[in-house]
Amino acid sequence: MKANPSPWAIETLYANGVTGFDVASVPEVKIVAEHAPGARMAFMHPVKSRRAISEAYFDYGVRTFALDTHEELAKILDATGGAKDLNLMVRMAVDAEGANFSLSGKFGVDAFHAPALLMATRRATQELMGVSFHVGSQCMRPTAYQAAMAQVSRSLVRAGVFADVVDVGGGFPSVYPGMIPPDMDDYFAAIERGFNEMPVSETTELWCEPGRALVAESTSLLTKVELRKGDALYLNDGSYGSLFDAAHVKWPFPVKLYRGDGEDAHEVEGELKPYRFYGPTCDSLDHMPGPFWLPGDVQEGDYIEIGMMGAYGVAMSSRFNGFGDTETVEVQDAPMASMFGLARRSIPAPKTAQRSNVVRLSRPKGGKRRRK
Incomplete structure (x- = not known):
């Protein structure tokens, strides 16, 4: 949604089998609800207003929310009336090289504070608890995903919890003059290697949030x-x-x-x-x-x-x-x-x-x- 919220883009993706959308605001939620009815939505913005959380949950059936602080976790629980059917994704800060734009400065819990937040989030939901990160926009180095997954793994081990979802975020590139990325298969291979090395269970789901690569x-x-x-x-x-x-x-x-x-x-x-x-x-x-x-x-x-x-x-x-x-x-x-x-x-x-x-x-x- 962030890369291109045009109704024709959403309708085309939906018609071709994309049934899950990353949203960052209630207006984006409304666009998906109108143009991709029945699609799953994940509210992956780590900082949301109480009104946005409540409206997304009660009016549009959104159950997946991201967070990177204890305060945001408490806000989500309060705005949803203490709901137990939430899928909660902890946004992790990672060090990654190879992206044209770094996205590590604004969001993400650091490695020192991550274990406590992961444990608190695990206790807060009876549904899925996951981890997410973002290696940066227009990532030109596939191994950046594998390196980020290794960093997230260390925090999970320190917390003593398993993740039900590993969301590798966005960053998947497109082709521009002077920027010719490796083949997309190289990215998928690096992510698969990183996932296989993580402390996850057989039922852990692997998610991603491609934007630029889908619509550029x-x-x-x-x-x-x-x-x-x-x-x-x-x-x-x-x-x-x-x-x-x-x-x-x-x-x-x-x-x-x-x-x-x-x-x-x-x-x-x-x-x-x-x-x-x-x-x-x-x-x-x-x-x-x-x-x-x-x-x-x-x-x-x-x-x-x-x-x-x-x-x-x-x-x-x-x-x-x-x-x-x-x-x-x-x-x-x-x-x-x-x-x-x-x-x-x-x-x-x-x-x-x-x-x-x-x-x-x-x-x-x-x-x-x-x-x-």
Whole structure:
């Protein structure tokens, strides 16, 4: 849900057999309830309001909740009326290398305090007690999962408890320019090795929370060039819209250039040059340094397709400065890059490997829109 809460994404996953969703708020709970009826939900945000816990439990049947403190454990029990049918997941802090963004600073009980919390959580429920962690977003090193599982194992041994669930969290990567991860099978193999070495029972369940890897390939952004200043292109979408990662973590997403409208539209090819992007707002932070490699004759009125925007591109857009109007259309071309099957390469996949794709069309009010 965090990576892409679009109803079409939830419906597609649900239709293809995904019946469990990680949620972090009541609005996300409502989206799943509406678009994936009957799906299991796990409220894996370690810090929740009492109202959110109560509403999720009593109104939507959520039974799985994460925590990383004794205080949060007490809050969950109180907000659910002392319920005994809870699945409680202790979020553990782990040291992991290989991720583009570390997620270890905000959540997770450390190794010193973990045993007491694990024991208290074990006593608090008659259902499942589990452990979870997160190795960091866009993890490029499969062995990071195995190392994290070893750290969690030591805390379980010190606590003298078995885990009914081991949730290895997210971090599963996708393909971006300059970031070509190992094969996904390498990640699964490392997790299997780590799981086999953990102090677990035969009935212990292994969970994961893939976000980016599931949806990154699903969306492109089609944005318009409003002005060119040398190597700087001013677009009608930016860091406060769909390009948060391009601005704030400086990811150079794959791009293509198109010229013309309607049936006259065509892809522009030629010698590639590096460009930087600016968004439509008045804020100088609305800057995407790239480099984004496009033909040298980019002009005002051209369209730039920015690929691999399915993860967080939709989720993090806002209406700052009055911008943010988009139109979403469904197309049937292959993603610009892929982690899966024949398409696993950092260039466009062959047309025989087509998959459903969604293009977000960003435009100012009154501007022309172009459907690809």
